[in-house]
Amino acid sequence: MDQAHLMKVLEELLVAWESEVVEFKQAQCDYSTPDIGKYFSALANEANLRGEERAWLVFGVNNTSRAVVGSDYRLQAERLQSLKMQIAQGTEPSVTFRNIHELHHPDGRVVLFEIPAAPSGMPIAWTGHYYARAGESLTSLGLDKLDEIRKQTTAADWSACVVPDAILSHLDESAVLQARESFATKYANRFKANEVKNWPLEAFLDRARLTRDGKLTRAAVLLLGKSESAHLLLPHPAQMTWSLEGPERAYEHFGPPFLLNTSVLYQRIRNIQIRILPDDALLAVEMAKYDRKVVLEALHNCIAHQDYIRNGRIVVTERPDRLVFENEGNFFEGQPDDYVTGHRTPRRYRNPFLAQAMTELNMIDTMGYGIHEMHVGQARRYFPMPDYDLHEPSVVRMTVYGSIVNPAYTRLLMQKTDLPLADIVALDRVQKRLLVDDAMVKRLRRAGLIEGRKPNLHVSAVVAKATESKADYIRTRAQDDAFYGKLVTDFLEKFGKASRQDIDKLLWNKLSDALDDEQKRNKISNLITKWRRGGRIRNTGPRKTPEWRLAE
Numbered sequence: 001m002d003q004a005h006l007m008k009v010l011e012e013l014l015v016a017w018e019s020e021v022v023e024f025k026q027a028q029c030d031y032s033t034p035d036i037g038k039y040f041s042a043l044a045n046e047a048n049l050r051g052e053e054r055a056w057l058v059f060g061v062n063n064t065s066r067a068v069v070g071s072d073y074r075l076q077a078e079r080l081q082s083l084k085m086q087i088a089q090g091t092e093p094s095v096t097f098r099n100i101h102e103l104h105h106p107d108g109r110v111v112l113f114e115i116p117a118a119p120s121g122m123p124i125a126w127t128g129h130y131y132a133r134a135g136e137s138l139t140s141l142g143l144d145k146l147d148e149i150r151k152q153t154t155a156a157d158w159s160a161c162v163v164p165d166a167i168l169s170h171l172d173e174s175a176v177l178q179a180r181e182s183f184a185t186k187y188a189n190r191f192k193a194n195e196v197k198n199w200p201l202e203a204f205l206d207r208a209r210l211t212r213d214g215k216l217t218r219a220a221v222l223l224l225g226k227s228e229s230a231h232l233l234l235p236h237p238a239q240m241t242w243s244l245e246g247p248e249r250a251y252e253h254f255g256p257p258f259l260l261n262t263s264v265l266y267q268r269i270r271n272i273q274i275r276i277l278p279d280d281a282l283l284a285v286e287m288a289k290y291d292r293k294v295v296l297e298a299l300h301n302c303i304a305h306q307d308y309i310r311n312g313r314i315v316v317t318e319r320p321d322r323l324v325f326e327n328e329g330n331f332f333e334g335q336p337d338d339y340v341t342g343h344r345t346p347r348r349y350r351n352p353f354l355a356q357a358m359t360e361l362n363m364i365d366t367m368g369y370g371i372h373e374m375h376v377g378q379a380r381r382y383f384p385m386p387d388y389d390l391h392e393p394s395v396v397r398m399t400v401y402g403s404i405v406n407p408a409y410t411r412l413l414m415q416k417t418d419l420p421l422a423d424i425v426a427l428d429r430v431q432k433r434l435l436v437d438d439a440m441v442k443r444l445r446r447a448g449l450i451e452g453r454k455p456n457l458h459v460s461a462v463v464a465k466a467t468e469s470k471a472d473y474i475r476t477r478a479q480d481d482a483f484y485g486k487l488v489t490d491f492l493e494k495f496g497k498a499s500r501q502d503i504d505k506l507l508w509n510k511l512s513d514a515l516d517d518e519q520k521r522n523k524i525s526n527l528i529t530k531w532r533r534g535g536r537i538r539n540t541g542p543r544k545t546p547e548w549r550l551a552e
Helices: 003-016 033-049 077-081 083-090 143-150 173-186 193-198 201-207 218-224 227-233 258-268 292-305 352-360 370-380 407-415 421-431 438-446 461-467 470-476 481-495 500-510 517-533
Strands: 022-025 054-059 099-105 108-116 129-134 137-140 240-244 250-254 273-276 285-288 314-319 322-328 387-389 395-401 537-539 547-550
Touching (some): 003 054, 003 099, 033 054, 033 108, 033 129, 033 143, 077 083, 173 258, 218 227, 218 352, 240 258, 240 292, 292 370, 292 395, 421 438, 481 500, 481 547, 500 517
Parallel strands (some): 022 054
Antiparallel strands (some): 054 108, 129 137, 240 250, 273 285
């Protein structure tokens, strides 16, 4: 938001004054982070209950006089924004501010914390405790409000349904042991590993959000059930399929327990070591084709967001140079690009009960940040960004690359390790010949990262000269028009005249290889027209078969 918009927001909040979804604090110097976390939990939960999209915590306003007095809370921008990570680490499920705004008010600096409403069906806790508001006071979230939030999606959530015939003996012992270890790892600051290990199974399953009223849910069977327990979920198949496509073909199906079998599926993938930039001994790097964390993040996202009612399976197709993940159901909220920067948290989930259980078992690190983490993981390894294909109705298809698309892009990332993720994503679109918005094109061009005209953008001279061979660069670089003009002038001075075929033959291989044949023909036509209008050449032959000579 710009300053004018922020001023309007503040004025509206001051008129309405404090409510269950707005809190003002003077906070002139500092303010306790744990207290901010408590207000985050309370305001997010209250916004959910009242159907609001957001809540506000405002620093720099006197509670008594309702006047702006200014706040010096975390004056350094980096330190202020670091609060997002601190809140994400303490909230369950892990969420944080939509944004932290600074308003330069005439009466002092005002900091506005924009808090997203708790996702439907998922109350927000701070360090294990749920908070709410009672008027202007901070209080614990009562059982009535807690149940109201949790019941929001129970009826429509496939994963939350109790499996009538399921009993504890249907659970896989190894999966339960792994679940305890994962839970203990996630909450290492609250529980000792031995304490979690010794909890009665019923108590552990309840804490891990896998049961309802002590009864096993579909989420519990899906994540922890024995393989032979899959029939309890019929007619909805609980299955993941790995398929190898290429010179060799193979496949294998995997059922419950998904907590363990995602790792087993990952082990089937031919994750060989590859050498990046083998022609440059100084820059050559060896690494696995696929990063385990990226692959499991993608697979866990498929599990969390699968539309199980559609009776389909999750499919992972391994091709020689990429992995393709497919799950049933359209992209549930927003578009994939909305989540790349890591600043958006979804309010709704297709399977909120399952998603929260996966969070408790450390399968999903930060809800809403999976796409961001996969992009960061690929960029860290100098690989192309993941692609999403949403063209087929009710299917989400995501591609993770295990090979280099354009060596120049990879070398650029190795050379410029401080590029913002947004720039890397845009450069990835350039290397894949995808559309890039005009504002980003200007930004990349100003930074000297690209050159050429849309849609024929490519690595700029500044980068290419340092990273590509001279021959490769010249083949793709567009030369100055004066260069082409000099070639034609020299030809006409030597031979006196030239047909269009002569000019085509002269210039064709000098034009950028980034142009296709039609674009090259158009480029030459435009050059001839430019030289004719500029009085440099003239046509002495018929219009259909021109004969070009130097103008007198």
